[in-house]
Amino acid sequence: MPTFRPDLESIPRYVPGRPIDEVARELGIESIDKLASNESPEPPFPAVIEAVASAASTLNRYPDSSCYDLTRAIGSHLGVPPDAVWVGAGSSEILRCTALSVGGPGTSAVYAKPSFVMYTISTVISGSEPLEVPLTAAFDHDLDAMLGTIRPDTTLVYVCNPNNPTGGIRSGVDVGAFIDAVPSTVTVIIDEAYAEYVTDASYASMVSLALERDNVLVARTFSKIYGLAGLRVGYGVGAPELLAKLRRTQAPFTVNAPAQAAGIEALRHQPEVEQRRVENAESRQHMTDELTDRGFEVAPSEANFVYFEPDIDASVLGDALLRQGVIVRVLGGGIRVTVGTRKENQRFLDAIDAVGAEHA
Ligand code: PMP
Numbered sequence: 001m002p003t004f005r006p007d008l009e010s011i012p013r014y015v016p017g018r019p020i021d022e023v024a025r026e027l028g029i030e031s032i033d034k035l036a037s038n039e040s041p042e043p044p045f046p047a048v049i050e051a052v053a054s055a056a057s058t059l060n061r062y063p064d065s066s067c068y069d070l071t072r073a074i075g076s077h078l079g080v081p082p083d084a085v086w087v088g089a090g091s092s093e094i095l096r097c098t099a100l101s102v103g104g105p106g107t108s109a110v111y112a113k114p115s116f117v118m119y120t121i122s123t124v125i126s127g128s129e130p131l132e133v134p135l136t137a138a139f140d141h142d143l144d145a146m147l148g149t150i151r152p153d154t155t156l157v158y159v160c161n162p163n164n165p166t167g168g169i170r171s172g173v174d175v176g177a178f179i180d181a182v183p184s185t186v187t188v189i190i191d192e193a194y195a196e197y198v199t200d201a202s203y204a205s206m207v208s209l210a211l212e213r214d215n216v217l218v219a220r221t222f223s224k225i226y227g228l229a230g231l232r233v234g235y236g237v238g239a240p241e242l243l244a245k246l247r248r249t250q251a252p253f254t255v256n257a258p259a260q261a262a263g264i265e266a267l268r269h270q271p272e273v274e275q276r277r278v279e280n281a282e283s284r285q286h287m288t289d290e291l292t293d294r295g296f297e298v299a300p301s302e303a304n305f306v307y308f309e310p311d312i313d314a315s316v317l318g319d320a321l322l323r324q325g326v327i328v329r330v331l332g333g334g335i336r337v338t339v340g341t342r343k344e345n346q347r348f349l350d351a352i353d354a355v356g357a358e359h360a
Pocket of ligand 1: 037038089090091092093116160163164191193194220221222223229232233234
């Protein structure tokens, strides 16, 4: 029997949203709608698909490990210098490398619960101790409690804003004050994976504040509003000295050439991004209203998903919706459903009604 690290079994498994084909095979249903992984319901912009196709012809070569052009494109999009940008294979890689670079045995990491499950996974993989702080009753990050949880051995704090799976935000003022109050020895990750969907005026990205501090990293992704989840490209923004340290744990060549080309092209389509933001906000409101009308208490969302905790067992409801051909995500006592196309959203609401009828 080979020897494994003793804590291997304690690393939680990431359970991905179930693939459409798998569910279709299992249930013998032809058409399945997947509203489980907070993906964009829209395909990538046509020019992005062309850029990917054209980059495919370079695949005999290793990609540019420094992501030179994409780093510059992101920098000019955000108005920050290129050396304040760190590209990774999805923001998951940025999160994991950060945890590996600041963590290790004898350290701890603070994050909210429920929040993005990768925080737990990265913390445990890095050998740090997870310190989980429940959301408030209103499903918000309890920033005061998080501050109070930071210990002398804490090296990392995550704030997921908007929060996955609940969708709520903390205001720019609150997050800024939180960052000010965190000891300077602690790295703060502000995970803004869903920032492009936010419409609430009190929200503020921490990108500019990150550049003024040496311990703040903002994580962003092309997986959501840009519709590139399948390509795996995301980035971190922070002080160049911080990034130089954090990227030591990143393997070379993790971001392939089509992904880099896609990111560059995607950033050129801000009017389409704006349109997606508006459409998502309309559909998000519609789903919130429709679920509220049906008696569910829906957490106010600024992201591309909504979250509610049904009276019945969430996994029973999730299974029943699956039998109706709609894949949602069951997380503890809650259901998270991604905002899809109008048709998909309607199918979800019809499925809720059909299930309601089933349970009546
Ligand atoms: N952060 C949050 C809060 C997320 O929900 C996700 C994706 N589910 C990510 C980061 C990672 O996305 P990716 O690795 O695709 O960039």
